[in-house]
């Protein structure tokens with residue numbers, strides 16, 4: 001049951017009747033899920049259940065490939081825009097919803113230019129403003145201290161964990177409302193993983209987070225809410241401690257206790 005504090009939460013995004021098709025293949029079936037504002041929601045479930053497919057609906061990444069089709073709605077609040085609606089420009093959606101991928105994927109540019117890139121695309125030209133925003137994003141991504149003396153160095157010279165934090169800074173620079181994380185630590189060592197997990201705890205003060213993870217301990221550590229997916233459906237969702245300690249669906253119970261997946 002939701003606590004008194006949790007009951008005051010605002011909804012950031014409401015998914016209703018969402019189905020998704022890769023051409024003739026239906027990958028998501030009639031999904032309903034609420035994302036709470038300034039909270040971390042984890043998507044868990046066995047390989048191929050649709051976690052990444054669902055995540056990618058939130059920034060209309062599927063629009064990059066012909067034949068893909070959405071049905072239903074993901075309504076973003078407070079303005080109640082259905083971001084998978086055909087009348088909504090995917091570019092606009094991607095300004096509001098950023099994504100961080102499994103493997104760090106910095107651009108072949110300097111540390112500074114990786115973060116400044118999105119700002120330049122959005123028309124920021126003034127050097128002082130760029131400097132301020134780049135520093136702000138690097139600080140928010142807990143990378144400033146390590147990167148401030150190597151802003152002009154190529155991003156590939158950073159460690160894997162630093163590169164992933166740079167990608168987070170790049171995602172933050174456009175001041176998104178939601179950040180999507182697709183298994184963001186699967187390519188990182190335990191220490192770099194810990195840094196990213198701690199960072200998410202700080203980021204959720206100003207942004208709503210949706211994360212796909214295969215790591216049950218990670219989901220339990222960092223998320224406030226968890227949704228368990230199976231064969232393209234959300235089978236059960238709720239507060240993370242409830243989902244792990246007292247799931248109501250036997251499939252969820254089997255999955256979180258490691259008996260399948």
Ligand SMILES: Nc1ncnc2c1ncn2[C@@H]1O[C@H](COP(=O)(O)OP(=O)(O)OP(=O)(O)O)[C@@H](O)[C@H]1O
Nearest residue numbers: 022025027045046047048049050051052053054214
């Ligand atoms: N481009 C595509 N074209 C056709 N089918 C696809 C495509 N991408 C994914 N699928 C199918 O959609 C279903 C969901 O895949 P998805 O990658 O979303 O699952 P997942 O839960 O993220 O899996 P994993 O944990 O292994 O990453 C799978 O059956 C997959 O084969």
